[in-house]
Amino acid sequence: QVQLVQSGAEVKKPGASVKVSCKASGYPFTSYYMHWVRQAPGQGLEWMGIINVSGGTTTYAQKLQGRVTMTRDTSTSTVYMELSSLRSEDTAVYYCARPLYGGNGLDLHYWGQGTLVTVSS
């Protein structure tokens, strides 16, 4: 069965960077895109970006351009999301999510368990 297992909670100081991992299993890793979505406490969902796991190309939300980097390691079936120059507003639960089908749509059927990133001085 498809599983996405994310790394554990992080506490970071403003200005620091955080790197969250998402290890995939149960399907051909390079056949599906991976999205990242975040949710601040008590707030709605925010799309962060997408990585073409096969070729490594990325598309990021304009708001996060220059601060977010998504990468993948095909040898370990893991995708990574790194966010730099952290601010208090980046405090959120970060999710990786895989589409149901093999395109780059937002039919996100499989989700990681979420990683809480807290930015605090």
Next chain:
Amino acid sequence: QSVLTQPPSASGTPGQRVTISCSGSSSNIGSNDLYWYQQLPGTAPKLLMYSNNQRPSGVPDRFSGSKSGTSASLAISGLRSEDEADYYCAAWDGSLSGRGWVFGGGTKLTVL
């Protein structure tokens, strides 16, 4: 402020039919597919609807989606207590000011 506009709250009694609206523009809903998600407290979102009105396997047919022009709606018939959750719409936005996927602000559904 979200690009896609949803009412912050909705409510209904068990067995009732409720609808949740999602309003956008020609750069998102008007020209792209619409998706719906359900999120129970403390859990990851769950895909309810893709390509405007397609249900993934396992989603009851009590849930239905529709789209017309720059607006869309999610209908839930035969409302049940377990439907109490937050609901989000989403679409691709191709505007020059920021191409990307956008979510609505979410609608909290209360089953009275």
